[in-house]
Amino acid sequence: MLPRSRGDRPRPLPTLREGVTAPMVDNPDLSALLPTLRALCGEDGVIAEEAQRRTYDADGLTHHSAVPGAVVLPTTAEQVAEVVRLCAEHGVPFVPRGSGTGLSGGAMPHPEGVLIVTSRMRRILRVDIDNQYAVVEPGVFNLDVTRAAAPHGHYYAPDPSSQQVCSVGGNIAENSGGAHCLKYGFTVNHVLGMQVVTPDGSIVELGGTAAEQPGYDLMGAFIGSEGTLGIATRITVRLLPAPEKVRTLLAAFPSMDAGGSAVSAIIAAGVLPAAIEMMDALAIEAAEAAVHCDYPPGAGAVLIVELDGPASEVDAQFDAVTELCREAGAFEIRTASDAAERARVWKGRKSAFAAVGRISPAYIVQDGVVPRTALPEVLRGIAELSATTGIRVANVFHAGDGNLHPLVLFDHADSAAAERAAEVSGAILDLCIEHGGSITGEHGVGVDKACHMPRMFSPADLAAMERLRRAFDPAGLANPEKLLPTPRLCGERPGVRTEEHPLVASGEAELF
Amino acid sequence: MLPRSRGDRPRPLPTLREGVTAPMVDNPDLSALLPTLRALCGEDGVIAEEAQRRTYDADGLTHHSAVPGAVVLPTTAEQVAEVVRLCAEHGVPFVPRGSGTGLSGGAMPHPEGVLIVTSRMRRILRVDIDNQYAVVEPGVFNLDVTRAAAPHGHYYAPDPSSQQVCSVGGNIAENSGGAHCLKYGFTVNHVLGMQVVTPDGSIVELGGTAAEQPGYDLMGAFIGSEGTLGIATRITVRLLPAPEKVRTLLAAFPSMDAGGSAVSAIIAAGVLPAAIEMMDALAIEAAEAAVHCDYPPGAGAVLIVELDGPASEVDAQFDAVTELCREAGAFEIRTASDAAERARVWKGRKSAFAAVGRISPAYIVQDGVVPRTALPEVLRGIAELSATTGIRVANVFHAGDGNLHPLVLFDHADSAAAERAAEVSGAILDLCIEHGGSITGEHGVGVDKACHMPRMFSPADLAAMERLRRAFDPAGLANPEKLLPTPRLCGERPGVRTEEHPLVASGEAELF
Incomplete structure (x- = not known):
C-alpha cells in the first residue's frame, strides 16, 4: 500500500509528434512484433511512440508506474486473441487495461510488454429484456449498461464509485463492488457468461444465459483474476428490474x-x-x-x-x-x-x-473487510493506532458488509510521516485479518497487495491458486507479478519468506 | 442418460460376516494399502469385504454401477487428507461420496479405487447467528443445517428434494439447487468458505466469512466439480433470516x-x-x-x-x-x-x-435448462417428439428458471421402447441446447452426461476445463471419467470424435 497524494492526476496528454515512428520501443522482441501488430490492429491501433505510451504508465494507483513497451487497442475478440497468441509465441508479457481507474495497480504496465487496452471495444451488442440480460464488449462503461437498460425499466446492479468511466471488463478483472453490494453482491453475482481469450490465444466461452451450466465454473475463477487468466472480450450481464x-x-x-x-x-x-x-x-x-x-x-x-x-x-x-x-x-x-x-x-x-x-496534503485509501460484528472493535483499534502514531485516519465505509475504507492522512513533504502513514495503513490490514476479515473488499490485489497475500493465506492455499494460474499461463506472461506474491517482487519480507514460497521447493517459482 | 426403473432400490444390506477379512480386495495395490488405511481410520473406518462394498456400488443413478475396490469412512479432515495422499502416492483412484443420492452417477465408485464416504463426518461445528453463517462437516444432512438454525429464526436456503438425507458435501459436489433456487440461487450462492483436501492430499482453505476475498475464487470452480478437484472437509454456509x-x-x-x-x-x-x-x-x-x-x-x-x-x-x-x-x-x-x-x-x-x-413400469428423469422465454417452444418440441415416437413424456419443472425435468416413460420389458425412450431423452437435451440452454440444471454431469459435454462446449472450452482439472489432479486419480468426456468413455460417438478431443493432439489425453 503506497501513498496516494493529491496532484498526481491528471497528467497532461502529450502531443502526438506526427511522422515520428522510431526509435520507439526499447524491447527488441517487441520492436520486431510491431509491423505484425499494425497489420492486425491498424496503424491507429498500435501506440509505439514513447510520450504517448507514457500516458498509460499507471492506473488509479499512481505510485506504481511503468511505461508499457507497446500499447495496442484492438477492436475485436479475434484481434485480442491474435495479439495474445503473438505474445505467447514470442515470450512477451501482456497486461490488459480497461479504463485505468483501478486502485490496486492491476493495470500497471510491464515495461517490456504489450498493454492491451479495450477502449475501442465499446459496443453494447444486445439488450434482451425478456430474458433480463445484456451482452457488451469489455470497454463499455459500467453506467452505460444501465443507460441502455433504463428505457426498459431495468438496470445493471454493480455500481463502483467510478461507474461513469470504469469499464465492465475492468470490473470483471477486479470483481468490483459498490455501495449497493450489501444487497446485490459483487460483479461476480451479475455476470452470466463471458467470451475470454486465454493466455495461449484461444477464444473460450464461459457460462451462458441458462440458469445453470454443467462443468467447472471457470467464470467464478476468472472474475477477479486481474487479467492473469486472460482477457474478457464479450460479457453477458444480468439486468435487474428497477x-x-x-x-x-x-x-x-x-x-x-x-x-x-x-x-x-x-x-x-x-x-x-x-x-x-x-x-x-x-x-x-x-x-x-x-x-x-x-x-x-x-x-x-x-x-x-x-x-x-x-x-x-x-x-x-x-x-x-x-x-x-x-x-x-x-x-x-x-x-x-x-x-x-x-x-x-x-x-x-x-x-x-x-x-x-x-x-490533508496526501492520503492513503485503504480497503479492508471485517465481519460486521467485529466492526466496533476494529474501529476502536484504528482509533488507537491513530492516537499512538499521531497519524489521522478518516473512516468511510460500507457498514453493512464490513468493508472499511480508512483514509490515512499525512503530509508527503514529511518523509517520516509518510512512512508512519504506510505503517498505520498496513497495521489496519493486520487488524482486519486478525478479526477474520480480508485485505481487500473491492479494490483488488494488483501490484499493491500481492505481497500481503501470505498474511491471509497459507502456503498450501497460495499453491492452489498458483496451480490455477500456471494451468492457464505456464510461461507467466499474463499480467505477471500481479495478484500473487513472487519472491522477486516480495523478496524476504516477513510473511513472504522465499524458502516458504510454495513453488520454490519444486524449483518452479521463477515462472511467476 | 440411462433408464431409471422401478425396483432398483432399495437393495438389501448384506450381513457383515464377522471374522472374514480376506480375500476381499481384488486390486493388489489397494490390498497393500489396507493395513495403513485401517491404522489411519480405525477398523470400522475401512470396508474391504465384498458384500459390504457392494452396497456402495451406485448412487441415485442406479444403472451405472461398479463395486468399489475399498471403502473408507474417515472422521476428520486429516484422515481424508492422509487417505488421498496415500492414493496419490500409490496411483490409486479415489471417488468421494456423501449420502449417495445424486442422480448423475457422480459418486459411482471406481472398481480399483477407494470410495471415500463422508457419512461419519456429521458434526455441525458452529452456528453464528450474528454473522449469519454455520460451519458444518461434509456429511451433515442438508435439512439439519436448517434445523440447527431454525430456533434462531434462520435457515439454509438450497433445498434439493432429497434434503432430508442428502449431504452438504454432496450438494457442493453437484452445486445442487431446489424448488426455491429461482429466488435464492444454487449451493454456490450460499457457501462462504470451505476447507478442502486437494488431490495431492494438501489441506487448503477457500473463501471465508468476509464479504469478499482476494485472489482467485477457487470456491466457484470447486463447487460443482463433482469430486474431481478434491473433497470438501469443512463447509461454511450462509444462513438467511426466515x-x-x-x-x-x-x-x-x-x-x-x-x-x-x-x-x-x-x-x-x-x-x-x-x-x-x-x-x-x-x-x-x-x-x-x-x-x-x-x-x-x-x-x-x-x-x-x-x-x-x-x-x-x-x-x-x-x-x-x-x-x-x-x-x-x-x-x-x-x-x-x-x-x-x-x-x-x-x-x-x-x-x-x-x-x-x-x-409406467420404468422412466428416465431428464434434467435440462432453457431460457425462460424458450419454454413454450421447447415444450411443443417435446410434445412433438412424444407424438412421433409414441413415447409418453410427463413434464414437471421449475418454470421460473427454465429448468425442465421431463419424465420419459417406457416399459423396460420392451427393449425397443427402452431404446426409443433413451433417444427421446437425448433429443430433449438437444432441444435444450438448440434453444441456448444447458444439458443439466441441477442433477450434474457425473458419469451420466460426460459424453454430452461436447454438444455444449467447443474443444477450446473443454480444454480450458481440462487445464483446471489437470492443474489439481495431474495423475487423473480424483473421480476419473466423471464430468468431462474421455476418449475411452465416449469413444467415437458423434460430437466426441477422438481426433477433436482437445488434449489428444498434444498426446496428453490418456491422463484423463
Whole structure:
C-alpha cells in the first residue's frame, strides 16, 4: 500500500509528434512484433511512440508506474486473441487495461510488454429484456449498461464509485463492488457468461444465459483474476428490474459506537438495505470542506441507509429503520424521497475520498473487510493506532458488509510521516485479518497487495491458486507479478519468506 | 442418460460376516494399502469385504454401477487428507461420496479405487447467528443445517428434494439447487468458505466469512466439480433470516401454453417468487394416482407459486400474482396460508418423480435448462417428439428458471421402447441446447452426461476445463471419467470424435 497524494492526476496528454515512428520501443522482441501488430490492429491501433505510451504508465494507483513497451487497442475478440497468441509465441508479457481507474495497480504496465487496452471495444451488442440480460464488449462503461437498460425499466446492479468511466471488463478483472453490494453482491453475482481469450490465444466461452451450466465454473475463477487468466472480450450481464421505490435516510449519531449499534440493530431486525454507509467525524469534516454537504453539525458519525424494492416493503422497512436509528441514539434523521433529495444525501459520501484532499496534503485509501460484528472493535483499534502514531485516519465505509475504507492522512513533504502513514495503513490490514476479515473488499490485489497475500493465506492455499494460474499461463506472461506474491517482487519480507514460497521447493517459482 | 426403473432400490444390506477379512480386495495395490488405511481410520473406518462394498456400488443413478475396490469412512479432515495422499502416492483412484443420492452417477465408485464416504463426518461445528453463517462437516444432512438454525429464526436456503438425507458435501459436489433456487440461487450462492483436501492430499482453505476475498475464487470452480478437484472437509454456509411470511398458490390452467403465459406475465411484472413450479396433465395424473393430491380436475397444467418475504410485500404481490393467473386463463386458484395447507399444495409436486412409477413400469428423469422465454417452444418440441415416437413424456419443472425435468416413460420389458425412450431423452437435451440452454440444471454431469459435454462446449472450452482439472489432479486419480468426456468413455460417438478431443493432439489425453 503506497501513498496516494493529491496532484498526481491528471497528467497532461502529450502531443502526438506526427511522422515520428522510431526509435520507439526499447524491447527488441517487441520492436520486431510491431509491423505484425499494425497489420492486425491498424496503424491507429498500435501506440509505439514513447510520450504517448507514457500516458498509460499507471492506473488509479499512481505510485506504481511503468511505461508499457507497446500499447495496442484492438477492436475485436479475434484481434485480442491474435495479439495474445503473438505474445505467447514470442515470450512477451501482456497486461490488459480497461479504463485505468483501478486502485490496486492491476493495470500497471510491464515495461517490456504489450498493454492491451479495450477502449475501442465499446459496443453494447444486445439488450434482451425478456430474458433480463445484456451482452457488451469489455470497454463499455459500467453506467452505460444501465443507460441502455433504463428505457426498459431495468438496470445493471454493480455500481463502483467510478461507474461513469470504469469499464465492465475492468470490473470483471477486479470483481468490483459498490455501495449497493450489501444487497446485490459483487460483479461476480451479475455476470452470466463471458467470451475470454486465454493466455495461449484461444477464444473460450464461459457460462451462458441458462440458469445453470454443467462443468467447472471457470467464470467464478476468472472474475477477479486481474487479467492473469486472460482477457474478457464479450460479457453477458444480468439486468435487474428497477425497484418500484427507493428511499434514503441520513441519520446523525453522537459517536461511531452509536452508529455501529444502529447498523447491528437494522441487520438483526432482518432488514436488508440496498446500502448502509457510514462516515466518521473527520470524513464528515472533509466532505463539508469540499462540497458543503450540510450534514447535521456535531455528528460523531453519519449513517446513510438506502432501501429499495416494492413500495409496500420499502415503506414498512423505512419506518422500522428510522425507529431503530432513534433507539440507537440518532439525534437527527433526514429522509429523502425523490432523486434530488437522494443526490444531496449521497453528495457528501460520494465525494469523501477526493474531499480528504481538503484537509490533508496526501492520503492513503485503504480497503479492508471485517465481519460486521467485529466492526466496533476494529474501529476502536484504528482509533488507537491513530492516537499512538499521531497519524489521522478518516473512516468511510460500507457498514453493512464490513468493508472499511480508512483514509490515512499525512503530509508527503514529511518523509517520516509518510512512512508512519504506510505503517498505520498496513497495521489496519493486520487488524482486519486478525478479526477474520480480508485485505481487500473491492479494490483488488494488483501490484499493491500481492505481497500481503501470505498474511491471509497459507502456503498450501497460495499453491492452489498458483496451480490455477500456471494451468492457464505456464510461461507467466499474463499480467505477471500481479495478484500473487513472487519472491522477486516480495523478496524476504516477513510473511513472504522465499524458502516458504510454495513453488520454490519444486524449483518452479521463477515462472511467476 | 440411462433408464431409471422401478425396483432398483432399495437393495438389501448384506450381513457383515464377522471374522472374514480376506480375500476381499481384488486390486493388489489397494490390498497393500489396507493395513495403513485401517491404522489411519480405525477398523470400522475401512470396508474391504465384498458384500459390504457392494452396497456402495451406485448412487441415485442406479444403472451405472461398479463395486468399489475399498471403502473408507474417515472422521476428520486429516484422515481424508492422509487417505488421498496415500492414493496419490500409490496411483490409486479415489471417488468421494456423501449420502449417495445424486442422480448423475457422480459418486459411482471406481472398481480399483477407494470410495471415500463422508457419512461419519456429521458434526455441525458452529452456528453464528450474528454473522449469519454455520460451519458444518461434509456429511451433515442438508435439512439439519436448517434445523440447527431454525430456533434462531434462520435457515439454509438450497433445498434439493432429497434434503432430508442428502449431504452438504454432496450438494457442493453437484452445486445442487431446489424448488426455491429461482429466488435464492444454487449451493454456490450460499457457501462462504470451505476447507478442502486437494488431490495431492494438501489441506487448503477457500473463501471465508468476509464479504469478499482476494485472489482467485477457487470456491466457484470447486463447487460443482463433482469430486474431481478434491473433497470438501469443512463447509461454511450462509444462513438467511426466515421470511416473515410465506404464501403459496395453486392455479389450474386448461393448457400448458396458458400456464406458461402466466409465468411470463409474473416475471414481466417484476415479481420474483421463491418458487414457480409447473406440472402437465400426465404428471398430474401420476401424482393423483400416487398421493391423491386432489388437484383441480381437468387441468392441462398446474402452477404452484410461492412468495416469501416481508408480509407487506408478500400480500401485495400475492394479489398481483392471483390476478395475473386469472388473466392468463386459470380456471381455479387455491391459496394456502399456513404450513399444513402449503404441504397439501406441495404434496403432488414433491411426489411427482416417484409417482410416475404408478403410470409406467420404468422412466428416465431428464434434467435440462432453457431460457425462460424458450419454454413454450421447447415444450411443443417435446410434445412433438412424444407424438412421433409414441413415447409418453410427463413434464414437471421449475418454470421460473427454465429448468425442465421431463419424465420419459417406457416399459423396460420392451427393449425397443427402452431404446426409443433413451433417444427421446437425448433429443430433449438437444432441444435444450438448440434453444441456448444447458444439458443439466441441477442433477450434474457425473458419469451420466460426460459424453454430452461436447454438444455444449467447443474443444477450446473443454480444454480450458481440462487445464483446471489437470492443474489439481495431474495423475487423473480424483473421480476419473466423471464430468468431462474421455476418449475411452465416449469413444467415437458423434460430437466426441477422438481426433477433436482437445488434449489428444498434444498426446496428453490418456491422463484423463
